[in-house]
Amino acid sequence: MPESTLTNSLFVMGLLALLCGAILYTASRFFTVEGTETLSQLIERLPGANCGSCGFGGCAAYARALVEGKSTVGACRAMDEVKSREIAALLGLQIDFTGRPHAVVLCQGGEGVSRKNVQYIGIKSCKVASIYFGGDKVCEYACLGYGDCSRVCPFSAIRMDDKGIPQVDLEKCVGCGICKDECPKKVIGLLSRDSHFIVACASRHTGKQVAKICKKGCIACKRCEKACKENAILVNENLAKIDPDRCKNCGSCYEVCPTRSIVKI
Amino acid sequence: MEKLIFIFFNVALINNFVLSKFLGLCPFLGVSKDFKASISMGIAVTFVMTMASIVTWFFQVYLLDPLKLEFLSTIVFIVVIATFVQFVEMVIAKTSPALQEALGIYLPLITTNCAVLGVSLLNVKENYNLVESIVNGLGGGLGFTLAIVIMAGMRERLEYSNVPEPLKGFPIAFILTGMLALSFFGFQGFFFR
Numbered sequence: 267m268p269e270s271t272l273t274n275s276l277f278v279m280g281l282l283a284l285l286c287g288a289i290l291y292t293a294s295r296f297f298t299v300e301g302t303e304t305l306s307q308l309i310e311r312l313p314g315a316n317c318g319s320c321g322f323g324g325c326a327a328y329a330r331a332l333v334e335g336k337s338t339v340g341a342c343r344a345m346d347e348v349k350s351r352e353i354a355a356l357l358g359l360q361i362d363f364t365g366r367p368h369a370v371v372l373c374q375g376g377e378g379v380s381r382k383n384v385q386y387i388g389i390k391s392c393k394v395a396s397i398y399f400g401g402d403k404v405c406e407y408a409c410l411g412y413g414d415c416s417r418v419c420p421f422s423a424i425r426m427d428d429k430g431i432p433q434v435d436l437e438k439c440v441g442c443g444i445c446k447d448e449c450p451k452k453v454i455g456l457l458s459r460d461s462h463f464i465v466a467c468a469s470r471h472t473g474k475q476v477a478k479i480c481k482k483g484c485i486a487c488k489r490c491e492k493a494c495k496e497n498a499i500l501v502n503e504n505l506a507k508i509d510p511d512r513c514k515n516c517g518s519c520y521e522v523c524p525t526r527s528i529v530k531i
Numbered sequence: 532m533e534k535l536i537f538i539f540f541n542v543a544l545i546n547n548f549v550l551s552k553f554l555g556l557c558p559f560l561g562v563s564k565d566f567k568a569s570i571s572m573g574i575a576v577t578f579v580m581t582m583a584s585i586v587t588w589f590f591q592v593y594l595l596d597p598l599k600l601e602f603l604s605t606i607v608f609i610v611v612i613a614t615f616v617q618f619v620e621m622v623i624a625k626t627s628p629a630l631q632e633a634l635g636i637y638l639p640l641i642t643t644n645c646a647v648l649g650v651s652l653l654n655v656k657e658n659y660n661l662v663e664s665i666v667n668g669l670g671g672g673l674g675f676t677l678a679i680v681i682m683a684g685m686r687e688r689l690e691y692s693n694v695p696e697p698l699k700g701f702p703i704a705f706i707l708t709g710m711l712a713l714s715f716f717g718f719q720g721f722f723f724r
Contacts, residue, residue, distance in 0.1 A: 274598050282607060286614035293618050297625040327632070389691050 313344040315420040319442030344440045367441040367456040369434045372468045373409035374482040376429025380408045381479045396450040404479040407469040409453045415445035461510045467527040470503050484527040490519035535666050543674035548646045550712040555646030569683035575637040577672025583612045584668030587651040608651045616642040
């Protein structure tokens with residue numbers, strides 16, 4: 267009968283809609299997650315770069331950890347001090363603001379500086395290039411210059427210069443360390459903003475070898491070690507290393523370095 | 532038992548929802564850029580498809596059939612599935628933050644997904660009983676997972692390939708989907724029944 271079909275369908279649909287509405291309503295009453303309001307406010311204020319330098323999977327996860335008290339405000343390196351204070355105020359917390367480092371490239375071996383022994387015509391990616399005999403440069407510790415770090419930086423703080431060496435924009439860099447993890451050659455390090463001198467070379471080759479293949483490599487001549495009055499420099503495994511805790515930024519090592527492998531930042 | 536195996540392989544491989552019925556293409560193309568995300572999406576779809584098969588079967592058999600309102604099944608299923616998925620999402624958000632992290636963001640995406648609705652409507656059309664419906668839903672979900680995981684693997688490789696400028700992004704993804712569908716076509720003829 268058409269009439270009963272009509273009333274039946276109206277009845278069923280109406281009842282179903284009411285039932286579903288009621289179920290969702292009660293569910294939303296019983297299953298609301300507490301603190302969602304602060305959470306959404308936090309997510310709004312966080313940088314949203316999802317860089318993961320805080321140790322959590324993205325800004326939303328970090329915000330949740332903040333609400334639950336599992337992390338501190340200072341853990342996010344992408345926020346400036348003003349923003350951090352704002353968020354701390356939102357949570358009613360004291361702020362733990364530690365000095366943030368920045369990325370630094372530990373190689374100056376660009377085009378015409380570090381010798382190449384093969385012609386690489388594959389995919390323009392350091393990760394791929396390093397698979398084939400460690401890349402196209404003679405120095406196996408050298409930066410390959412295909413810009414993986416530049417592409418992966420969420421803050422566009424790394425730019426490849428005309429010699430194919432990444433340059434870090436200190437204004438933009440927040441020290442999240444993503445580039446450091448991405449680099450297959452491990453020639454990116456993190457340096458405290460209090461330090462101004464670093465050995466921009468990662469080569470463990472002997473001085474003789476370095477002199478042959480690179481114009482700006484550390485040749486382990488130990489002149490910096492002798493020039494340093496604070497005993498902050500030690501040449502180990504053919505590579506000079508500056509101890510940032512002892513370094514007073516006097517610059518005497520920078521002046522005596524014959525290959526200019528110590529750079530001023 | 533034989534029939535269950537037949538249903539499972541039929542829906543998972545031969546008549547794969549994505550690759551031969553062209554259902555659920557939205558999540559298939561949207562979430563196949565990243566391998567890990569594609570696995571999460573596949574699990575979410577499998578879960579929702581299986582649960583939706585069960586829930587809608589009860590509605591069909593105990594509500595629509597006795598009242599002779601079979602023609603309402605599409606609209607009733609949409610309402611029921613959407614409600615059910617929302618409900619499950621709320622429960623997950625409250626009870627298990629870890630699960631919410633893994634699946635939570637994908638569940639709202641597939642509340643009214645056509646593959647999920649498709650599996651429920653197919654159960655009705657083929658007159659499956661409860662167990663057969665569950666197997667159909669599970670197989671459909673696993674078939675979707677297989678397709679999206681293969682697709683994600685291909686698209687990750689595509690990142691390193693030299694794609695012509697006008698084909699970059701979705702066009703090449705659609706061409707790939709077509710090729711993948713062609714290869715799944717080879718499964719037809721596995722069963723002669």
